[in-house]
Amino acid sequence: MCHFKQNLGTARMEDSDQSGTVVAVCQMNSTIEVERNLEICEDLIRKAKTRGAKMVFLPECFDYVAESSEQACSMAAPLQSPRMQCMCALAQELGVWLSLGGYHEQGPPGEKRLYNSHVIVNDSGVIVEVYHKMHLFDVNVQDGPRLKESNAVIPGDKIVPPVPTPVGNVLLRSRAIENQCYVIAAAQTGQHNAKRRSYGHAMIVDPWGCVIAQCGEGNDLSVAEIDLAYLNKVRQQMPIMNHKRKDLYGKLNSCPKL
Numbered sequence: 001m002c003h004f005k006q007n008l009g010t011a012r013m014e015d016s017d018q019s020g021t022v023v024a025v026c027q028m029n030s031t032i033e034v035e036r037n038l039e040i041c042e043d044l045i046r047k048a049k050t051r052g053a054k055m056v057f058l059p060e061c062f063d064y065v066a067e068s069s070e071q072a073c074s075m076a077a078p079l080q081s082p083r084m085q086c087m088c089a090l091a092q093e094l095g096v097w098l099s100l101g102g103y104h105e106q107g108p109p110g111e112k113r114l115y116n117s118h119v120i121v122n123d124s125g126v127i128v129e130v131y132h133k134m135h136l137f138d139v140n141v142q143d144g145p146r147l148k149e150s151n152a153v154i155p156g157d158k159i160v161p162p163v164p165t166p167v168g169n170v171l172l173r174s175r176a177i178e179n180q181c182y183v184i185a186a187a188q189t190g191q192h193n194a195k196r197r198s199y200g201h202a203m204i205v206d207p208w209g210c211v212i213a214q215c216g217e218g219n220d221l222s223v224a225e226i227d228l229a230y231l232n233k234v235r236q237q238m239p240i241m242n243h244k245r246k247d248l249y250g251k252l253n254s255c256p257k258l
Contacts, residue, residue, distance in 0.1 A: 020225045021166045024048035024056045027202035027215045029190040030065040034075070037064055038086055044221050049094045051223045054123075054166035059186035059202065060102025060116075067193045069152035076106040076114035079127065084119070092125030097165050101186060105130075113154045120163050129163045132156030167226045180207050180235050182226050189218065207234040 026044045030037045041062055048056045063083055066072035077083055084103070091098045098121040105115040116133035134156040136149040167182075182204065189200025204213040204224040213224035235241075 020227045020229075021054050022052045022223055022225050023167050023184060023204070024051065024053035024221050024223045025184050025186050025202045025204050025213065025215065026056065026058050026221045027187040027189045027200050028059060028062065028219045029192065029198075030059075030061050030063070030188060031192055032064055032066060032071070032075075034064050034083065037062060038083065040219050041087070042090060044219065045090055045094065045096065045098070048221050048223065049096055051221075053096060053223055055097035055099065056221075057099040057184050057186040058101060059188050061104070061188060062100060062102065063104055065188070065192040065196060067195060072104060073112055073114050073152055076104040078106045079103075079117075079119070079130065084127070087119075088121055088125040088127065091121045091123060095123045097121065097123050097167075099184075099186075102133075105132075107154050111154060113152055115156070116149075116153045120165065122165075129160055131160040132158075134159075180231070180238070180240055182206055182231065187215070189215075189220075207231055 024044075026041075026048070028037070028040050028044065030040075041058055044058070045056050063077075064072075064075060066075060084100075087098055087100060098119075100119040100121065103117045103119050105117040107114050116136075118131040118133070119127060120129045122128050132155070133153065136153055136155055138148045138150050140146045140148075184204050185202055187200050187202040188198035189202075191197045200215065200217065202215040202220070202222065203211050204222065206212050207230070213222040215222045
């Protein structure tokens, strides 16, 4: 059974004195069948555990991919649902952290829309943080598609602080370099239904933009070590955060040593 947090400040990272931690990035082909999708998640998480992963990253819509926004909203479930309890119980059983990106969380009473929620579960099966997606994908391309995520999703209203944890190819590599961090990008893959298909190629990118792990085709996972000593070395050699123009866009703290 899932245990919910009482105090966000109680979240802590085990083995924080180690310079390297193995993480696993997953990709999967979700469909409208929730039970099938959760079975795939369990299989990937168990495989990640056998390969030494301390934290496992699952993609957006790991619970299901609907065929319409109306269907997506009607299938949404609260955080206390059996779906999430299943993930929490698995995290506790295996002693791994889970990053559950894009859970379809049921909105408040009277609200037809849902939350696109990123849920972090620690290795004790406790939900230590939930982030509601703030920047929704609304686009109207001239002579092209019109997509409006806000029709089905409630935008989040707060920035969630970083949680202490064990830990588009070119775009991801750019984000890793400019932010001097590891980027762990889980992904959906393959044909979900008649309307939707995903590219896949989930990957882990190091602070210099090098792809150090990448999934193949189909439901898959890949693991890599997050080397904090190497990360700190990169930040020392290229102190980007120290060069920020605080006079233009406010004060930002320098990258902390990890």
